[in-house]
Amino acid sequence: MGGKMLAPRRAALVAALSAVLALGVPGSVTAAGADAGNGHPADTHASDVYVTPTGDDHAQGTARHPVRTLQRARDLARTRAARAKGDLTVHLASGTYRTDKPLVLDARDSGRNGHTIVWQGTGSTVISGGKQVQGWQPVHGRPGLYSAPAPRGLTDTRQLYVDGVRAQRARGEVPVGLTPTATGYTTTADTLAHWRHPSDAEFVYSSGEELWNVERNGLGQWTEPRCRIAAAKDTTLTMVQPCWDNSNKRVEFPDIPGRTVSMVGPGHLTNNGKASYIENAYELLDQPGEWYLDRSAHTVYYMPRKGENIRHADVEAAAAEKLVDGRGTAAAPVHDVAFRGLQFSYATWLTPSSSEGFSEIQAGYTVTGPTGWATQGLCGFVEGGTCPFASWTPMPGNVSFAYGTHIEFSDDAFTHLGAAGLELGTGTTDSQVKGSTFTDISGNGLEIGGVDGRTPASGVEVTDNHLYALPREFHGSVGILNGYTQHNTLAHNQLDHLGYSAISMGWGGWPDKVGSPATPNSSHDNAVRDNLIFDYMQMFDDGGGIYTQGLTGTSQADGEKVTGNVIHDQWGLGKSVYTDNGCTYETVEGNVLYGASYANVASSHTDYRDQLGNHDPTLIKDNWWEEGTADGDNKGLVTTGNHIMTAPSDAPAAIVGNAGIEPAYRGILSRTAGAVSAPEAPSRVGTSTAGADALYAIFNPSFVDGGSPVLGYTAHALRPDGTEAATATLSAADYKRQAYIRISGLRADAGPFTVTVTAANAHGISAPSLASAPLRPTAATVLPAAPTGPKLRTEAKAATVAWTPPTDMGDAKVIGYRLTVSDGRTIEVTGRDALVGQPSGKGMFRVIGGLTPGTSYTVTVAAVTAAGVGPAATVKATTKAG
Incomplete structure (x- = not known):
């Protein structure tokens, strides 16, 4: 069989189906009876088609004489559908169905007369490329x-x-120094020219946090572009085109230095074009x-x-690039087709290996084509710009439909895939994805609709699915990507352990960065409700649990509704619910939001559709959060009735209990993909001095745990010759709380040291991470300055203290903050946001509970570094009356 199955999977159902295959469907003629006569169906179920991996495509597709391939089964179903008296089922027995080409479906493969063609698996049925x-x-x-x-x-x-x-x-470190040129690089040695096949090798540009000795490469801290080497001769590297130009020549506004016309990220690879690492070469094994x-x-x-x-x-x-390809058209859609109990696996996507590469914009969208950098999606801002604005190239789905109506995926598994898992694209209407799992996918888990101005997807319901441990390769991808759509509902899903944003909605809002309104689009009446989202943004920054940008409707009434979600434990810098550029008419109501870095809900953007200077109309109402923003109408940004949480237990049990997968579907949470293994290595390792003989190490945790929870992490300090100088270990729980590991016992004269990190679970230890940049420990004696802009946002028994990190850290990095409360308490603040909030200039906040109503409190905030505790900022406020 093609790999381990998602399990456990209802053995009783499999046994029952086996009996059906042997005896015929109850209430219909038996397979033997059909074969003995003229083979024509005598009742509702006799039209069914039976398939096994060992069948014969010359057979009739009956229970006793099944066919072997999906294509043959499709052709039989196509001819039988017209005379079926009910739903026609294609019974796919357990096993692996290998295919070099996709199962292509068009209007001829639709259900007839109000019936459905059901492609029914057993839960142990794999469609494999x-x-x-x-x-x-x-x-x-x-x-x-x-x-x-x-x-x-x-x-x-x-x-x-x-x-x-x-x-x-x-993969490994680039073994030579790189100086960018118009067509690639000049290298400090001819090492790459002597590799077996240098043109196989691919440079990866991964973002990082400069503050912690991590080089920020790429095209924004939410991206990870990739370009392959075209040729290596002596010390000259030529990179493939158009990937190189699309990643380095993006048009910038002549009067706004550094601002691209795309308005998304820089115009060229940052950090002087340096690659974070190199991948796909024999020499790197x-x-x-x-x-x-x-x-x-x-x-x-x-x-x-x-x-x-x-x-x-x-x-x-993985060989095939597509497993199922639903090719409907506006005039002839594919309709009334269901896929149930199937696993879709082992498909690849080869465009990133081609000359196009992977010149990322955001969420798997890329700039493509020989003049993509100059024109693609730049409608209205450059001469010859293609329309609409921001219509870049989406990542395809390994399973995809366009112009499909009443398409259903239920009780399925999308795993071991190389592009996006499932794409319900342009013109998809009144369709469902429910009770399914999405994991071990290179890119986006599920994509809905497009942003190219064609027929929007509408009436798509995505409910009770589990999306986790992704993306595995294109790390700026998201769990669910929803473009310009109408009347879509994303509800009762669980999304966890994700590298970037969990759910991304909308598009085209970036023009507000230059004082222009968001791209007009057809979106309205979309709902994101009752989802459970946690442990997200584990690798990249500037995203959210639910991220939305652009126009969401035409009024507050038909704009996007984000309600009843529970979102917690973000790692990267971002927000729980992120209302980004041009996000207009969104309602954020009745959610439970905690454990974010610098905002639970944000933000206030100017509404450039007129000259009034108002904010994009947004309603933030009756949420349970830690942000503590007071009620008010901030030029159309209405905040009302929200409650400060001091602990998760403060949130209403009804909201918490209702969020996530509903009871009837929770069995999917126990399914696993593949054998249990050691975790994936941590990423983005950075260092800072911790004194004359020590370093602090930070890193992004392993969001792919191998099917067994990560127990702890070990940081390894390496001398310049690669030998190990010292190690330090911390439990996963302590690292989540503290967000750094201190490695002591280092002799400064033996450095500078690089640091790698390994993760461990009950099954084993991960490979080492890629190494940090080298650093030598130094004594830290200069204290940081005081934080700035402290605020105390009060309720009766709790308050949120907010501040901005100090602009001067002294001679070390901030590792935390110390809060003192006038009632005698001292609160130590640690965590990811404490460490990396400063380079972004974003504020921070923490909740103080156990306060007395109607009482005046004074709170001080001081930064902590290896040099000690710096001077404090002070704020006073009175709690509300009880």
Whole structure:
């Protein structure tokens, strides 16, 4: 079978279905009876089609004589649908259905006369685009490395899986210095020119936090662009086009330095074009779990992890780029089709490996085409700009529909995929995704609608799904991406352990950055309600649990409604509910929001549709949060009836209990994908001095835990020669609270030191992270300045103290804050926001509970560094009467 199944999966149902396959459907003629006569169905169910992985496509597709392929089953269903007296079911028995090409469906494959064509799996039915890799042998002279012939027909792939566990494409630090040129780089040595296949290698540009000795590369701290090397000769690297130009020549406003006409991120790769790391080369194979495909030699290389027996493992190379392709049109939509109990797996996406690369804008959208940097999506702002504004190229779905009506995906699994999982694109109407899981996906989990001005998706209901541990490759992707749509409902889903935003709604609001209104669009009447979102933005910044930008409707009445959600434990810098550029007519009501970095709900943007200077109309009402903003009408931004939380237990049990997956569907939370494995390595490791003999290390935690919770992290300080100088370990719970590890016992004269981090769970230890930039510990003696702008927002028994980090940190980095309350309490503030809030200039807040109504309080706030506790800022306020 093509990898481990999502399990457990109702053994009783499988047994019952097996009995049906053997005996025929109750109430219909038996398969034997149909075969004995003329084969024509005699009643409602006789039109059904039966498929097994060992069937015969020359058979009639009956229970006793099933067919083998999805395409043959489609053709039989197509001919039988017209005479079916009820729903027509294509019964897919347990097993793996391998396909090199997608199951293409068009209007002819629709249900007829109000009935549905149901593609029914057993829960152990896999539709796979993978090819098994077999015949593994040790590589002579390379201890621990194995090779196998590439499967027939595999010309390229970006993903390899071992027993359902994703392997890491070989990666490492760029081994030479890089100076950017118009076409690529000049290098400090000719190392890359001597690699086997330098044109296979791909540079990855990952954002980071400069404040903590992490280089910020890429095109914004929410992106991770990728461009492949085209050629390496001597010390000259030529990068592929148009990826290089699309990532370095984006048009900027002549009168606004640094502001691109796209208004999303910089016009060129930052940090002087330096790559964060390099991927996909034989020379980089040095860690267990890494692999490389030598396409010219038709050979796959893999370095097994501890405990893996590669000769007996199920090794799958993702080959097909599409598994299901619903090709409806406006005139002839695909309609009344359902997919139930199926697993979609082992598909790839090869565009990022091509000359297009992956020149990211946001949420998997990219700039493409030879003049993309100059014209794509720049409608109205440059001559020849294509319309509408911001209509860049979306990431495709490995399973996709366009112009589909009454399309249903239920009780399905989207896992081990290389693009977006499921795409319900342009013209999708009145469709459902429910009770399904999305995990181990390279990009976006689920995409709905588009932003290109064509027919919007409408009436799509996404309910009771679990989306987690993604994205795995294109880390700026999101859980659910919803473009310009109407009457869509995203409700009762659970989204957790995500690299960036959980749910992203809308588009095209960026023109407000230059004083222009958001792009007109067709969105209205969308609802995001009763979802449970936690442990999100675990890798990138400037996003949210629910992120929205652009016009959401035509009035507050038909604008987007964000209600009843529980959102907590954000890691990256952002907000619980982020109303970004041009977000207009959104209602944020009755949510429980806590554990964000610098805002629970934001923000106030000027409404540029007129000259009145008002804010984009927004209603923030009756939420339970930590932000503590007072009631008021701030030029159309209405805040009313919200409550300060001192602890999660303060939130109404009714809201908390109603959020997330409903009881009838909660069994999907116990399903797992692949074998249990060690966690994925942490990312974005940074360092700061912790004194003359110590360093602080920060990093982004592992949001892919391998199916077993992460127990702790170990930071490894490495000397310049790569030997280990010292280590320090912290539990996962303590790291979540503290957000740094202190590594002591370092001799400054033995440095500078780089730091790597490993994560551990009950199954094992991850590969080391990529190393931090080198740093030598130094004594810290100069205290930080006082924080600025303190505020105390009070209720009767609680208050939110808010402040902005100090502009002068002294000679060390802020690792926390000390609050003192006039009632005698001292509160130590730690966490991710305390460490990295300063470079963004964003404010911070914490809640103080246990206060007495109608009482005056004084609170001081002081920054803490390795040098000690700095001077305090002071604020006074009186609590409200009880």
